[in-house]
Amino acid sequence: MQSLLIAKAFTLMEPGPVVLVTTNDGHKDNVMTISWTMVLDFSASFAITTGPWNHSYAALTKTKECVIAIPTVDLIDTVVGVGTCSGKDIDKFEKFRLARVKAKYVRAPLIEECLANIECRVVDIIERHSIIVLEGIAATFDRSRKEIKTIHAVGDGTFVVDGRIIDRKEMMRSKLPSGI
Amino acid sequence: MQSLLIAKAFTLMEPGPVVLVTTNDGHKDNVMTISWTMVLDFSASFAITTGPWNHSYAALTKTKECVIAIPTVDLIDTVVGVGTCSGKDIDKFEKFRLARVKAKYVRAPLIEECLANIECRVVDIIERHSIIVLEGIAATFDRSRKEIKTIHAVGDGTFVVDGRIIDRKEMMRSKLPSGI
Numbered sequence: 001m002q003s004l005l006i007a008k009a010f011t012l013m014e015p016g017p018v019v020l021v022t023t024n025d026g027h028k029d030n031v032m033t034i035s036w037t038m039v040l041d042f043s044a045s046f047a048i049t050t051g052p053w054n055h056s057y058a059a060l061t062k063t064k065e066c067v068i069a070i071p072t073v074d075l076i077d078t079v080v081g082v083g084t085c086s087g088k089d090i091d092k093f094e095k096f097r098l099a100r101v102k103a104k105y106v107r108a109p110l111i112e113e114c115l116a117n118i119e120c121r122v123v124d125i126i127e128r129h130s131i132i133v134l135e136g137i138a139a140t141f142d143r144s145r146k147e148i149k150t151i152h153a154v155g156d157g158t159f160v161v162d163g164r165i166i167d168r169k170e171m172m173r174s175k176l177p178s179g180i
Numbered sequence: 181m182q183s184l185l186i187a188k189a190f191t192l193m194e195p196g197p198v199v200l201v202t203t204n205d206g207h208k209d210n211v212m213t214i215s216w217t218m219v220l221d222f223s224a225s226f227a228i229t230t231g232p233w234n235h236s237y238a239a240l241t242k243t244k245e246c247v248i249a250i251p252t253v254d255l256i257d258t259v260v261g262v263g264t265c266s267g268k269d270i271d272k273f274e275k276f277r278l279a280r281v282k283a284k285y286v287r288a289p290l291i292e293e294c295l296a297n298i299e300c301r302v303v304d305i306i307e308r309h310s311i312i313v314l315e316g317i318a319a320t321f322d323r324s325r326k327e328i329k330t331i332h333a334v335g336d337g338t339f340v341v342d343g344r345i346i347d348r349k350e351m352m353r354s355k356l357p358s359g360i
Contacts, residue, residue, distance in 0.1 A: 175264055
């Protein structure tokens with residue numbers, strides 16, 4: 001895991017991969033699967049949709065901290081497993097054998113098996129729409145990983161894996177923030 | 181274009197494809213490219229991030245209507261082209277030869293060349309985060325199309341095309357809304 005410029009973190013989220021979100025309530029770590037995410041600007045602001053129906057919500061809103069971890073396709077069954085059981089009943093890090101790495105600024109752990117991790121603070125909670133606004137404050141990226149394809153939840157129990165890449169940097173030059 | 185159950189519209193958005201959003205300000209149609217989108221629930225609520233820096237924003241917030249059109253990979257250069265010029269200066273439907281189809285409930289047009297179209301009403305504007313909350317009210321899907329792969333903007337001028345599909349319906353059964 002190497003550190004990644006926080007200004008580049010939005011490029012991890014913009015393609016819309018399903019992510020794991022870790023929290024720590026002061027006693028216990030937890031992790032949930034989240035597919036409903038959105039980039040809010042080029043700095044490192046993100047929105048996620050979650051609410052009290054997720055056990056992690058209490059820790060997230062109390063500590064105002066979390067880590068967004070980006071899994072790749074080799075972790076598909078972990079992603080689905082984490083998303084279909086509750087941290088209320090079990091320790092998901094144990095159950096799914098996820099290795100915790102200490103974060104720089106937050107108590108929620110990074111996940112070693114993931115391609116990238118973004119440490120975040122909760123900056124706003126829009127309760128009427130179950131939107132949590134996060135600000136990324138540090139990011140890591142595992143450059144040693146061979147598998148870099150992420151997965152996109154369709155919402156019907158199927159997932160789309162990243163396919164080929166198309167380059168339109170030249171056409172988009174005027175719209176890209178500098179350094180990206 | 182056949183009609184699609186509005187309850188299924190979130191499965192078009194959840195994977196995070198880049199979309200085209202059409203508007204009509206009472207006089208003129210316009211279309212913008214949006215990559216920052218999020219599903220808000222299983223009914224048909226979506227969030228998009230946009231603001232006054234997009235020419236479409238005035239029409240969107242005035243009429244409180246739009247259409248989210250989902251393009252596939254064959255439209256990559258249209259998607260990038262639409263996203264790198266302004267409807268203030270030109271008629272993007274003319275420039276990019278996009279065929280308009282009359283929507284059922286809104287004045288903004290559907291786009292015939294797209295895989296799917298979702299007619300939406302603006303139900304909330306969260307100005308401090310530039311988030312627009314939309315409610316889908318009708319949807320169409322073109323079942324005759326051969327190309328169904330969508331594209332995901334990375335944010336650095338590259339795009340990821342949909343790859344293979346993984347089925348985890350059985351594992352996720354307990355979490356899926358009925359009928360999806």
